[in-house]
Amino acid sequence: MIIEELKKDTINNLIKNNQRIDGRGMYDYREIKIEKNVLTSAEGSAKVSLGNTQILVGVKVDLATPYPEKPDEGTLSVHAELLPLASPTFEIGPPSEEAIELARIIDRGIRSSECIDLKKLYIEEDKVWSVNIDIYVLDHDGNMIDASGLAAVAAIENLKIPTYEDGEVIRDKYTILQIREYPLYFTFSKISGRIICDPNQAEEIASDCRFTVCLGEDMIYAIQKGGRGSFKREEIFEMIEIGLKKRKDFLNLIKSV
Amino acid sequence: MEIEDVEEKEELEQIETGEKREKEGKKSEIILYDPIKKRIDGREADELRSFKIYANVLKKANGSAYVEWGRNKILSAVYGPREVIPKHLSDPYKAIVRVRYMMAPFSSIEGRNRPGPNRRSIEISKVIKDVFENVIVTSKFPNTAIDVFIEVLEGHGSTRCVGINAASVALAVSGIPMEDIPVAVSVGKVDGKIIVDLIKEEDNYGQADMPIAIRPNTEEILLMQMDGKLTIEEFKNALDLAFEKAKIIQKAQIESIKSSYKYEG
């Protein structure tokens, strides 16, 4: 990623003048495209492109046994793959710490917001539905978190829950479980002391730290700070405010598709 | 790419045998070919599913292609020639070709697949590698690696063939020298009838399944696998059918490449 590394100086100089390398405003997101129900094999799916970053999320609903401490609830899991085809920096092999962090951030927001009513996934004693969300990063140009979060929410918005009949799972007979809340993600980067929204890959490389917040209409569901730099308290409040404002646009976008 | 532990290995073997038993049971129930209704999806015996090929769909990869083939959705991308890591794998006389064929966890109309390689995907990756090693001029790039990725986002029968068709296009636009663009198609037999382009149910419950990949200009066969029962006569007919349909697929591959470079005002 040496060309991106070399852009560090340019990015830093521009940021000090409140300018970004691709001409965006400090709080502007790149163009977002959402497609829902892109896979017929999955019980939920969506593809999101955020600038040149492309993410596909597929959701499979399978038969499972509940967790012992929550016997009347379905289960939820989130898994992410940084496919080696998405970037020369992604290696073949088991999930890297980056992939695991991504999955866990998205998991926290979806779980805390209770946007999926896990109680509705109860079938009978010792049998529940498990919702398995798989994030597939197809093309990496920065801010995989926000794009993955958006794709995951679009994928579970109208989840097809199969029918369990006579010991068999029948997938072409399903009921729709609608999402109860929209946990949406907003990631910020700090570069040369300034805060920007939606860093692209070159900006990610140039940044000291990042802050992600997952928001409901008036609620914070998850937070993750990453990188070796630091944030002041005022900066954190500022970022959350910006996130809440942006959330309205994101919500309209996701509902309009 | 290693299978992590013995437990997992046993689990997978159980799944494979379980699938086989399921196949045996259901075979008697399903009618796969009927002179009036034709195949279960209504196709003629010698009819390909409808498909679309898109070249250059990803920004980071050196070459990429996306194919929708019936209900299959397969994405392929190529990186290279690039430095070999780990170094001990490099060949001082030519580029090494590595293929990774993977099915996404959400790619099956049944349950979720566990992510990561399994015995089936490893074997498929290997036979696909043999296809591309044949046509890529590896001698031009010693001590490098050419990585071909095939990701099955949604699978519905003949994914290795569709995967090869996608990867061929990705390679063709990547700038990596290759003498020809391989074409792949599956042929087989259901209810005594020789068919082309097997859909998942035909693959699971039919009488024979034979994926083939060829080098179109020389008509050489680069991949051939067979599973089932075919007489010599049936085999010959199936092979002829494969070559005939490969011409159609080749045309579409070439068209998809050329049209991705057309200028739109």
Add this chain to the structure above:
Amino acid sequence: MNERYTIYVPGEVLPKIKVANPWVYLSKEGYRALVTGVYDKENEIFIPLKSPYIPCPDDYVIGVVEEERPNDYVINIFSPYLAFKKKNKFELNPFEIVYGRISFVTEVKTAIMEEIKILRGGNIVSISPSKISRVIGKKGSMLTLLKEKTNCEIIVGKNGIIWIKGDERNVNRATLAILKIEKEAHIPGLTTRIENLLSE
């Protein structure tokens, strides 16, 4: 309709070509393409649309210093192969952008560089090496156009790397123009389109 340039894909038989190059191969039926590229009827030549850079002696290339070793520097020339520069009185540091000549290429395609010049400041853009001649243009005309209209210093490496130095806005304009040249080199009327783009 575009008649001067036609696209050919790997395996296709090409019309008559004046000079064989690494991107074609000879078969019974004539020369065939090894990569997707453009056949130029006027010059009877086949040019890849995209290709990796293979080091060649006497090429002037732009690279980035990667590593210092006891006797030499490792230079990234954006190729599957590395370049090396023997140490002398001039010091090089990692991340410095350098311009130099490839004096020798070993059997394993490692490049040895000489006559190194450090390019300070500026940014680099990477395009396909096969498009570099188009960025330079006939007798340097395209490169002159780019420099004049953007007021930038521009140096072009045969390995597809271009160094641009100027104020940020102009560097951006030059970059966009260069990427456009890469994308549309085989479509006639390019010079006019670039002139228009840079006049905005």
